[in-house]
Amino acid sequence: MTLTEMRYIVALARERHFGRAAEACHVSQPTLSVALKKVEGQIGTALFERTANDVRITSLGERIVEQATRVLAEAVKLEEIAEATGDPMSGQLRVGIIYTIAPYLLPQLIPALSREAPKMPLFLKEDFTANLIPALKSGELDVIVIALPFAEPGLVAQPVYDEPFRVVVPANHAWIDRREIPADELDGQHLLLLGQGNCFRDQVLESCPRLTGQDALEHSLEGSSLETIRYMVASGAGVAVMPSTAADPLIDKEPMVRVLPFAGVSPSRTVGLVWRVTYPRPQAIDVLRAAVLSCQLPGATARR
Numbered sequence: 001m002t003l004t005e006m007r008y009i010v011a012l013a014r015e016r017h018f019g020r021a022a023e024a025c026h027v028s029q030p031t032l033s034v035a036l037k038k039v040e041g042q043i044g045t046a047l048f049e050r051t052a053n054d055v056r057i058t059s060l061g062e063r064i065v066e067q068a069t070r071v072l073a074e075a076v077k078l079e080e081i082a083e084a085t086g087d088p089m090s091g092q093l094r095v096g097i098i099y100t101i102a103p104y105l106l107p108q109l110i111p112a113l114s115r116e117a118p119k120m121p122l123f124l125k126e127d128f129t130a131n132l133i134p135a136l137k138s139g140e141l142d143v144i145v146i147a148l149p150f151a152e153p154g155l156v157a158q159p160v161y162d163e164p165f166r167v168v169v170p171a172n173h174a175w176i177d178r179r180e181i182p183a184d185e186l187d188g189q190h191l192l193l194l195g196q197g198n199c200f201r202d203q204v205l206e207s208c209p210r211l212t213g214q215d216a217l218e219h220s221l222e223g224s225s226l227e228t229i230r231y232m233v234a235s236g237a238g239v240a241v242m243p244s245t246a247a248d249p250l251i252d253k254e255p256m257v258r259v260l261p262f263a264g265v266s267p268s269r270t271v272g273l274v275w276r277v278t279y280p281r282p283q284a285i286d287v288l289r290a291a292v293l294s295c296q297l298p299g300a301t302a303r304r
Contacts, residue, residue, distance in 0.1 A: 006068035008032050013065040016055045076139030088281040090119040096132035096144035100200040104245040108295035143275040157274045159303040164266040166247035169239045171256050180263040183208045190238030192229045195222045204241045207267030244299025
């Protein structure tokens with residue numbers, strides 16, 4: 001079994017879906033399926049049970065995936081040992097970034113990093129935190145940009161900046177003349193939230209404890225992205241809580257919404273970098289962090 005085939009099998013075990021696994025491995029679905037059939041043919045039994053709506057791993061498949069994960073981790077270490085002798089500022093840097101950060105950070109980060117490290121192009125992967133972490137561990141990614149806190153053995157987490165949350169309401173809302181909004185007043189509003197699995201949704205609910213009750217959630221609606229939620233607010237569908245990097249630019253460019261601060265101590269999130277302890281190019285991480293800090297992100301406060 002080759003390392004590539006192991007990556008396919010581990011990805012399929014993680015995603016439980018051929019299309020998503022193929023996308024994660026940057027191959028076509030037929031390529032992944034053919035490779036899996038080849039491995040199963042060599043072993044003489046199925047590693048996965050396929051149905052019309054599900055992919056389930058067999059008991060033997062679980063054992064093979066567990067061992068393949070260890071082998072891939074050791075292979076990454078070998079690659080990192082070899083890479084350590086080269087120029088740390090030359091060669092691709094594979095960066096994972098969550099959906100609620102990427103659209104607001106990348107437009108400034110790319111030119112800033114290009115100036116500081118012109119020989120270090122970025123490979124970028126947008127995804128949920130829960131998917132980026134295993135990709136980081138497996139060596140598919142070198143570093144990820146996520147919301148902290150985060151702690152796990154073998155990984156280093158470093159905060160980069162904090163950003164407060166804002167309340168975003170339609171331009172004809174009763175609150176448009178208010179200077180600030182207490183968090184508990186969101187209870188009973190038609191609150192627009194990101195879908196399940198998005199960490200920013202969880203952060204909003206943690207910041208506004210009264211929103212976690214069943215009655216409050218029954219008044220909520222879901223959007224697939226912060227940009228979608230922005231347009232839903234503009235249409236009058238409800239109100240939303242957004243990070244300042246997404247909300248503050250709307251003050252000048254979106255006349256159909258009003259952006260309001262929270263009263264008192266504003267809820268906020270910390271954005272940081274996470275990478276493997278064994279990663280051999282710490283200089284590249286340092287340059288990435290410096291490039292992020294050089295970005296003028298609305299409302300954000302740098303962690304020096």
